[in-house]
Amino acid sequence: MTRNAVKATDEAVKQGKDTQSTDKGLARRDLFRAAGLGVGALGAVAAGVTATGGPAEAAPAETTSTGYRETDHVRKVYEVSRF
Amino acid sequence: MSSAVDHIVPPAVAEEELFRAQVYALLARLFARPPDAAFLTALGDLAGEGGEFGAALDRLADAARDSDPAAVEDEFTTLFIGVGGSERTPYGSFYLTGFLNEKPLAELRVAMARLGIARADGVTEPEDHIAALCEMMAGLIGGEFAPEDGDTVGLDGQRAFFDRHVGSWAGRFFADLETSPSARFYRAVGAVGRSFLAVEARAFDLAA
Numbered sequence: 001m002t003r004n005a006v007k008a009t010d011e012a013v014k015q016g017k018d019t020q021s022t023d024k025g026l027a028r029r030d031l032f033r034a035a036g037l038g039v040g041a042l043g044a045v046a047a048g049v050t051a052t053g054g055p056a057e058a059a060p061a062e063t064t065s066t067g068y069r070e071t072d073h074v075r076k077v078y079e080v081s082r083f
Numbered sequence: 084m085s086s087a088v089d090h091i092v093p094p095a096v097a098e099e100e101l102f103r104a105q106v107y108a109l110l111a112r113l114f115a116r117p118p119d120a121a122f123l124t125a126l127g128d129l130a131g132e133g134g135e136f137g138a139a140l141d142r143l144a145d146a147a148r149d150s151d152p153a154a155v156e157d158e159f160t161t162l163f164i165g166v167g168g169s170e171r172t173p174y175g176s177f178y179l180t181g182f183l184n185e186k187p188l189a190e191l192r193v194a195m196a197r198l199g200i201a202r203a204d205g206v207t208e209p210e211d212h213i214a215a216l217c218e219m220m221a222g223l224i225g226g227e228f229a230p231e232d233g234d235t236v237g238l239d240g241q242r243a244f245f246d247r248h249v250g251s252w253a254g255r256f257f258a259d260l261e262t263s264p265s266a267r268f269y270r271a272v273g274a275v276g277r278s279f280l281a282v283e284a285r286a287f288d289l290a291a
Binding site: 024025027028029031032033034035036037038039040041042043044045046048049 | 097098099101102103105106108109111112122125126128129130131132133134135136137138140278279282285286289290
């Protein structure tokens with residue numbers, strides 16, 4: 001169950017560039033692991049709170065070449081925080 | 084999410100960075116509204132992986148198993164709902180100045196505009212609510228926003244945002260929650276938040 005919750009993300013990470021290959025990145029990684037922040041600790045809960053694209057909800061924005069950002073380019077947050 | 088739009092496709096995020104985003108998302112969810120029965124059940128299955136943070140997760144799991152949804156909802160209302168009437172006021176401006184909607188909120192709005200973040204339609208709470216800020220941190224880590232300058236937000240940018248808008252007060256808020264008279268379930272949430280922010284602060288120092 002725990003593994004399933006992070007599967008898709010693992011694949012995404014493998015496909016991308018490694019942004020944490022420096023010594024500093026490794027020190028950070030060690031710190032997180034020592035502190036008990038390992039991927040998988042949240043298990044199924046992680047899947048519940050981070051659906052694809054995260055908690056925020058926004059319509060995909062179209063890129064314009066005018067240098068002008070339309071409203072849709074601004075990512076909306078706080079959807080999750082509605083009472 | 085569409086992959087046709089390059090600039091909002093999240094860049095590759097190392098897995099421990101992704102876990103940070105998940106913790107922020109969890110905190111955002113728990114401070115946005117009380118967990119329902121299904122979510123409490125899922126929280127009850129949490130198993131920490133050692134360390135202070137892992138121990139806090141274990142206590143959160145214990146608290147979730149010992150709580151029923153109606154009681155947690157009542158607790159949430161007592162703790163957070165109603166300006167002036169709630170036990171805690173989970174807004175950055177309040178913690179930093181003693182008042183809501185003060186300069187820290189204005190500064191946050193400037194930062195949000197620069198980072199390509201806006202308050203969602205229909206939301207009336209000020210943006211410096213703890214849930215919104217946690218949601219913003221999760222999105223920054225995940226590369227979900229499109230900053231004005233077209234760049235991505237790296238650790239430096241995350242740190243700048245964190246130091247000014249989150250780390251400056253949220254640790255005190257979480258600690259207050261741990262000692263709030265009405266807090267039961269949320270006492271455990273406060274411990275998770277406080278221990279997580281402590282790791283975050285140390286980790287930003289390491290990356291500097």
